């Protein structure tokens with residue numbers, strides 16, 4: 001049986017197996033098998049867990065447009081950035097990923113236009129797989145649909161899920177430490193409502209893990225446990241962009257608003273330039289930026305040109321951005337501001353910075 005056929009067979013079985021206490025373990029095993037097969041398939045197609053596509057990261061953050069062909073991604077990209085992607089009134093005008101830079105409130109945001117993903121892209125049909133690999137490296141994913149195709153959203157989400165992209169989730173708080181012998185021990189700090197110990201062990205066994213200490217600190221699902229075992233998942237926030245609102249009636253727009261009320265979304269028209277500022281603002285806010293003022297040793301901080309970094313950035317991220325040798329030659333850093341325990345605190349590369357911190361980086365003198 002070919003991989004694709006086997007995947008279909010297991011998906012079918014999962015669909016037809018009702019979830020309850022008695023089937024939990026079986027379902028867990030099936031899901032583990034399915035995840036392994038998808039991984040194998042992604043490997044064969046050269047996508048998935050790979051390191052992406054020939055797009056160099058530049059700017060302060062990267063945003064990827066994902067959507068079906070002809071929803072207007074190229075048009076939006078052109079209006080938001082300085083890039084000139086070809087726009088055509090036919091499907092698949094975008095044959096390779098075209099990055100552009102969008103400047104907003106001092107941040108330079110790299111925007112990638114990916115070829116339209118289609119059903120089955122994650123299984124290698126169309127040009128989807130390599131594109132999805134590039135999307136994995138984004139800091140924010142824009143799910144683009146047009147006013148008449150909201151039903152594409154779950155399809156796109158499934159494609160992304162299948163290549164290991166987890167939207168709007170945090171990495172599960174689970175530690176698995178393998179050992180030589182002693183079997184599997186499971187410790188939990190919260191009650192688990194989706195998994196019992198037998199299922200956890202069955203899933204681990206499916207991955208040939210027979211000896212390990214497992215610590216679970218949140219109420220995870222089988223899928224989340226599998227994600228931790230696979231280890232190559234990426235966790236990226238998303239924003240829904242509904243395009244071509246110029247074609248819809250007030251009534252239709254209200255319906256769309258209602259359907260999307262529980263998730264971040266923006267309604268726009270690329271072509272008619274409606275709500276594009278709102279979209280830029282939403283992109284900027286969802287990414288979340290902080291300003292860092294650099295202070296050369298023994299001098300005053302530079303308040304005129306702050307460094308723009310993503311929220312959660314560390315001293316290491318700053319070093320990487322400034323110069324490729326900084327991490328290697330790093331001695332220590334000093335911080336003043338919200339993240340510092342006291343003004344001028346000495347910190348290492350892993351120190352997490354806060355908005356408006358002042359930072360001095362001390363590096364070894366080059367020989």
Ligand SMILES: Nc1nc2c(ncn2[C@@H]2O[C@H](COP(=O)(O)OP(=O)(O)OP(=O)(O)O)[C@@H](O)[C@H]2O)c(=O)[nH]1
Nearest residue numbers: 070071072073074075092093094116244269270271
């Ligand atoms: N009415 C209307 N048409 C639009 C809008 N934005 C784009 N279009 C049209 O939709 C068609 C497809 O636009 P593209 O920007 O090429 O779409 P794409 O998503 O990049 O398509 P692929 O390159 O095939 O993936 C073109 O004819 C555009 O002129 C819009 O806001 N309103």
